[in-house]
Amino acid sequence: MNHSQKKFVKFAAVIPAIAALLATVLFFAVFSRFDNSFPFDNKQSVFADYDMEDVIVAENAMLNKNEIIKSELPLITSNTIFGKISINSKSLELIYDANPFNAIGKCNVAENGKLPGEVGVSILSCYKSDNLVVKSLEAEDVVTVDTIYGKCEYQVIDTYYVDGEENIRALADGIGRAMLIYCDSTKSSGISNNYFVAVCQMTDGVKINP
Amino acid sequence: MTFGKGRTILAAILTVIIAAGGLLFFGAQAVRCTLCNEQYMAKVFASKAVVSKTKENFEAQIQVVAAKSNIPAQVFTTILDNNAPSAESAVQRLFRNNSTTFYNEDIVEQFENLCKEYLDGNSMKYSKDMIHNTAVSAAQAYSDSFGIKEPMQAKEFLNQVKSSYGKFSSTGLLAIAVAYAPLVFLFSKKKDVKMVTCGALSSIGLAMVLTGIICLLLTVNIHPLITPELYSNAIVVAVRGMLGAVSLLGAVIIGTSSYLVLRVYKKSLTIDE
Numbered sequence: 001m002n003h004s005q006k007k008f009v010k011f012a013a014v015i016p017a018i019a020a021l022l023a024t025v026l027f028f029a030v031f032s033r034f035d036n037s038f039p040f041d042n043k044q045s046v047f048a049d050y051d052m053e054d055v056i057v058a059e060n061a062m063l064n065k066n067e068i069i070k071s072e073l074p075l076i077t078s079n080t081i082f083g084k085i086s087i088n089s090k091s092l093e094l095i096y097d098a099n100p101f102n103a104i105g106k107c108n109v110a111e112n113g114k115l116p117g118e119v120g121v122s123i124l125s126c127y128k129s130d131n132l133v134v135k136s137l138e139a140e141d142v143v144t145v146d147t148i149y150g151k152c153e154y155q156v157i158d159t160y161y162v163d164g165e166e167n168i169r170a171l172a173d174g175i176g177r178a179m180l181i182y183c184d185s186t187k188s189s190g191i192s193n194n195y196f197v198a199v200c201q202m203t204d205g206v207k208i209n210p
Numbered sequence: 211m212t213f214g215k216g217r218t219i220l221a222a223i224l225t226v227i228i229a230a231g232g233l234l235f236f237g238a239q240a241v242r243c244t245l246c247n248e249q250y251m252a253k254v255f256a257s258k259a260v261v262s263k264t265k266e267n268f269e270a271q272i273q274v275v276a277a278k279s280n281i282p283a284q285v286f287t288t289i290l291d292n293n294a295p296s297a298e299s300a301v302q303r304l305f306r307n308n309s310t311t312f313y314n315e316d317i318v319e320q321f322e323n324l325c326k327e328y329l330d331g332n333s334m335k336y337s338k339d340m341i342h343n344t345a346v347s348a349a350q351a352y353s354d355s356f357g358i359k360e361p362m363q364a365k366e367f368l369n370q371v372k373s374s375y376g377k378f379s380s381t382g383l384l385a386i387a388v389a390y391a392p393l394v395f396l397f398s399k400k401k402d403v404k405m406v407t408c409g410a411l412s413s414i415g416l417a418m419v420l421t422g423i424i425c426l427l428l429t430v431n432i433h434p435l436i437t438p439e440l441y442s443n444a445i446v447v448a449v450r451g452m453l454g455a456v457s458l459l460g461a462v463i464i465g466t467s468s469y470l471v472l473r474v475y476k477k478s479l480t481i482d483e
Binding site for chain 1: 218221222225226228229230232233237267270271273274275276277278279280281325329334335336337339340341343344347358359360361363364402405406408409410412413414415416417420421424434435436437438441471475478479
């Protein structure tokens with residue numbers, strides 16, 4: 001290689017290549033100061049809060065016991081179908097803590113209540129499209145709950161019409177192993193703030209103890 | 211140290227500054243023309259995947275309203291015949307600093323009218339309050355599906371970048387100018403000046419290609435914490451588009467400068483002969 005060629009390679013190829021490498025390293029060194037900014041920071045940003053989750057069907061736990069310790073129960077997560085509820089020869093699937101879409105056509109067991117059979121109050125609800133099933137309940141009717149961990153029977157103590165969902169839970173005060181089943185009380189189309197609530201007490205079946 | 215070695219070291223340092231300045235300038239321009247460009251971002255959010263998913267989500271949420279109200283879902287979805295919202299529209303509102311939710315009294319009224327039309331048409335009695343509640347729920351579903359609920363972080367980012375890319379661009383250009391002038395003075399021969407100029411251009415192009423490719427590789431497993439996932443994916447697509455553009459522009463610059471430098475070299479060979 002003559003002097004001219006060496007000069008060419010040095011100034012037109014080698015130096016630019018090294019400069020480019022160093023500039024790239026410098027860029028990443030400086031950029032690391034900015035990589036904690038939106039959208040790559042670790043802050044949750046909610047553009048829309050609907051969630052589409054798959055429904056899970058829980059398998060029968062085959063416990064075959066009348067009394068179960070809570071820790072023996074298989075983990076029942078949100079959007080899990082874990083049984084069915086039978087009311088006056090009609091039945092609805094039981095789903096635990098369903099998102100609004102997955103709760104359509106089913107009886108949703110609220111996450112802030114207990115499971116059927118547990119001490120405390122189990123809160124079940126369904127939409128207006130299924131409210132005829134629930135509204136047919138009267139005092140002394142029997143509700144059967146068939147779950148992956150066993151069967152429970154509840155008897156309706158009384159029924160109420162309540163304004164506001166926040167006033168429903170208090171109806172079960174003083175009842176051990178209670179169940180509240182509620183739905184929109186109105187017949188006509190539209191969403192109301194008045195609920196039909198059936199207050200039930202467990203009479204037979206598998207008991208879940210803490 | 212001889213003059214030759216000193217000149218080489220100085221030329222190298224100045225070329226690094228030019229490469230860094232070029233990266234800063236073109237990088238800022240790339241962000242300005244992509245992530246901070248309304249048309250580009252609206253196009254990304256108007257992709258088939260985003261549009262069909264937002265419509266799917268709206269239809270799913272409307273089924274919930276239908277189940278709660280006993281009014282068929284088709285009554286509510288006909289609103290799409292009169293209004294054609296899309297995530298693209300929400301993005302445009304984001305850039306124009308308008309509200310990015312689509313929830314307003316007008317939409318509630320539209321849903322109320324649709325419900326009343328259906329019920330009157332089927333001679334069904336209804337309570338105005340209950341229909342209003344239903345319309346509110348439907349309008350909420352509409353806004354949740356097609357709007358952007360919490361745009362604050364995105365807005366802050368946009369405002370920050372808009373106020374910064376001018377500074378970054380100017381700094382980059384200044385660095386190039388400040389480094390290029392002494393680089394040229396280091397060489398007396400015209401062909402040498404042309405050669406180092408093309409070399410400096412190549413360094414900018416190569417830095418852009420390297421940075422673009424490395425950033426693209428880093429985004430392979432990146433998942434911004436934006437819900438729902440379709441918006442997170444759209445933003446990753448937008449960022450990758452920007453990085454791809456930077457790499458492509460870098461490749462073009464390398465190609466151009468390589469062509470020019472070879473011409474200079476060939477010409478110098480014929481002169482030497």
